[in-house]
Amino acid sequence: DAKTTQPNSMESNEEEPVHLPCNHSTISGTDYIHWYRQLPSQGPEYVIHGLTSNVNNRMASLAIAEDRKSSTLILHRATLRDAAVYYCILRANFNKFYFGSGTKLNVKP
């Protein structure tokens, strides 16, 4: 069973970088790593995804360990609007998604 583990909560100051860790030690070779975030009272929102190589997009960067057993979501400059629950997710088999319990990010002004 593919699973992810994340810290329950993290805190950051506005305008500073944030590194959100995720462990997925049971990941298999074909599992993709996805990150979504969920603002209060909303559905999840896509952040980024990757397989083996580090990935960058306009929202964030994803750093994947060489053995793929962990990854880190990097928000380069946290804003108050980034306060949300961040889910690390494995996409297994063809189209099956395993959500972690999420990290609640609090951003202080």
Next chain:
Amino acid sequence: EPEVTQTPSHQVTQMGQEVILRCVPISNHLYFYWYRQILGQKVEFLVSFYNNEISEKSEIFDDQFSVERPDGSNFTLKIRSTKLEDSAMYFCASSGETSSEQFFGPGTRLTVL
């Protein structure tokens, strides 16, 4: 901007009753999903649907659940005989490709009394 819509926003039902939750995915998307989130807990995958059939389902998605794309625009989740523990927020999502960005709807809150 295209978006996923869900109706109703809140459904209240009696235990043992059937409910149908409706979703309209983004029009050119090919992959459709249902998730649930019990209050205060994490999001849980229920089922993925592609080419008019289920492609993956979780252990939660038992015989009480079914999905359908009846008319090429709607995507429905049916719970045949609701239980108290089915009370949750149900999210529909769609994506253009299997490993690309999923767009989530606003959710339907199901309350089973």
